[in-house]
Amino acid sequence: MKKNKLILLKNKQEHEQEDFESIQEIKDALSKIDDHYQVFTPDLQVFEHLVIAEQQRQKKKFVRELLSFILIALLIMSGLLTALLQVPIAFFIVQGVASISLPVYVYFQYKKRVMRT
Template sequence: MKRNKLVLLKKDQQLEEDVETIQEITKAFDKIDNNFSVFTPDVQMFEQMVIAEQKKQKKKFRRELAAFILIALFIISGLITAMFQLPIAFLIIQGVATISLPVYVYLQYRKRVMRV
């Protein structure tokens, strides 16, 4: 394995080499800028992309809202039926829901704390 030798320069020599290095880097950047053109897209393209994305989000929101309302109506109708037909089943469902919510919150909190 070869060892790199470190050559210590005097401050004047070091400053001269720094200036030369900076000049070479700027020349290289200028060459790159001159040889390669930069493509700047139109603002209209971005506006069209935003409009299309907004339409997708509105459609998705409406679909999710409809699904939420249908599921909520199904659950409420099931609970009302259970309450009037089988009050014991209604009480069991309410008890399970009441107990499961704090357990779920605690498990999520514990999972978050364990990640950190």
């Protein structure tokens, strides 16, 4: 078994004095660190250039994603229009499968989320 260690509490003034001394030692150590190491603060223009570069990168990414979305949407719409005009039965089958699969997918995602929590 472990030995029980008793800690004798000192009066309140001694605790406050020790706290004050500890705080003073910490402040002294921190000021020594501040004096020893120089702090480099970058210029505001550096951050402005970083922000501008990030905005340009995001704008290019947005344009690229928007163009890919439009191209894929056009491909899907042209395929559906072709199916509707050339083979109407295939169009209705695709629409039926999509109409049934979406609620089934949402149901299984909901069920998976409920099972996790």
